[in-house]
Structures are given as C-alpha cells and as structure tokens.
Amino acid sequence: MPVPGVAGESxxxxxxxxxxxxxxxxxxxxxxxxxxxxxxxADDALVSAQLPANDQAVCLAPxxxxxxxxxxxxxxxxxxxxxxxxxxxxxxxxRLVSLAxxxxxxxxxxxxxxxxxxxxxxxxxxxxxxxxxSETPRNQTERVRAVTAAVLRLAEAxxxxxxxxxxxxxxxxxx
Numbered sequence: 001m002p003v004p005g006v007a008g009e010s011x012x013x014x015x016x017x018x019x020x021x022x023x024x025x026x027x028x029x030x031x032x033x034x035x036x037x038x039x040x041x042a043d044d045a046l047v048s049a050q051l052p053a054n055d056q057a058v059c060l061a062p063x064x065x066x067x068x069x070x071x072x073x074x075x076x077x078x079x080x081x082x083x084x085x086x087x088x089x090x091x092x093x094x095r096l097v098s099l100a101x102x103x104x105x106x107x108x109x110x111x112x113x114x115x116x117x118x119x120x121x122x123x124x125x126x127x128x129x130x131x132x133x134s135e136t137p138r139n140q141t142e143r144v145r146a147v148t149a150a151v152l153r154l155a156e157a158x159x160x161x162x163x164x165x166x167x168x169x170x171x172x173x174x175x
Contacts, residue, residue, distance in 0.1 A: 012041040012064050019071065032075055039068035046099070049109050058109045062099065066092045066116040070123065082131055089127045093120040093140075100147045107154055114151045117144050 019034035042064035049057035069092035076084035097120075099105055099113040121144050 010041075010060075012038050012045065012068075015041060016068070016071065023075065028075060028079060032072065035068060035071045035075060039065070039072065042068045046095075049112075050105055055108075058106060058112055062096060062109070062113040062116045065095060066120055069095075073123070086127055086131065089120075089123045093117075093124045096120050097143060097147060100151055107151070107158055110151045111155050114148050117148065 015034050015038035019031045019038060022028070022031035022034060042061060045057045045061035046065055048054055049061040051057075069088040073085045073088035073092075076082070076088065096113045096116050100110050100117060102110065105113075121141065124140070
C-alpha cells in the first residue's frame with residue numbers, strides 16, 4: 001500500500017518515500033519499480049535543470065539522481081545482486097562527472113553535480129575495493145579532482161556561490 005503523499009510534494013520525493021515504505025514492508029519488487037520511477041523523474045529533472053530559470057532543478061536534480069541510483073544499488077546489495085549494485089553506483093558517478101565536465105551545462109548545475117561527486121566516488125571506491133581491484137583507479141580520482149578544481153575556478157570568476165558538497169537538499173536520503 002503506497003504511503004500517502006503530501007500535497008505539493010515533488011513526484012521524485014513521493015516515489016522515493018513510497019519505495020522506502022515498500023522496503024520496510026519487505027516488498028522489494030515494488031520498491032525497485034518505485035525507485036526506478038524516481039530515477040526517471042530525477043533524470044527528467046537533470047534535463048530540465050539545463051533550461052533557463054530553473055533554479056530549483058539546478059539545486060535538486062544532481063542530488064536526486066545520485067540518491068536514486070544509490071537507492072537502487074543499496075536494494076540490489078540487500079538482495080545479493082552485486083552486478084546491479086555496481087551498475088547503479090557507476091551510473092551515478094559517470095553521470096555526475098560528465099555533467100560537471102560539460103561546458104554546455106549551466107555553471108550552477110555543474111557545481112551542484114560537483115557537490116555530489118565526492119559521495120559518488122567514495123561509493124565507487126568501496127564497491128571496487130569489495131568486488132574488483134584493490135582501489136578506485138587513480139585516473140578516476142584525478143578526474144574528479146580536476147573537474148572540481150575547474151568548476152571552482154569558473155564559479156569564483158563568475159562570483160557564483162557553490163552548493164555545499166554532499167548536501168542532499170531534497171530531504172530524502174538513501175535507506
């Protein structure tokens with residue numbers, strides 16, 4: 001049974017809360033479906049965030065995308081599906097780093113993506129340490145450092161205040 005939504009609540013947050021409720025009830029199939037719908041909403045928000053005058057999407061979309069991927073990865077981990085877990089951990093990392101590197105994305109969106117990269121890279125590092133090589137490939141860490149430094153320089157030159165690193169302004173965390 002779905003958790004009742006709050007009037008005016010975003011579809012992403014409502015789906016995520018319903019999925020969390022399904023996890024709590026042991027309804028993992030339903031949770032996976034709802035988390036994937038939330039990921040689709042987050043993906044749409046990332047597209048919307050690249051349009052002019054969409055400050056809310058700019059702030060929230062990278063965190064929502066990251067958390068949606070992490071929720072699916074955590075559900076897969078709980079089900080013993082390390083392959084799916086790795087796919088979604090890497091998917092979050094890859095999308096965030098690509099977005100942060102994109103010269104076509106608004107600077108505020110790039111900085112919001114950078115704010116999520118530390119957590120995405122740490123999750124990837126933990127996954128690889130458990131299932132793959134002993135540490136995250138050095139070039140991935142260097143890539144994150146380089147894109148972070150570039151976005152910080154651009155933001156400073158433009159006088160843009162960056163989103164705090166690792167802050168999920170969406171109000172819903174992973175399980």
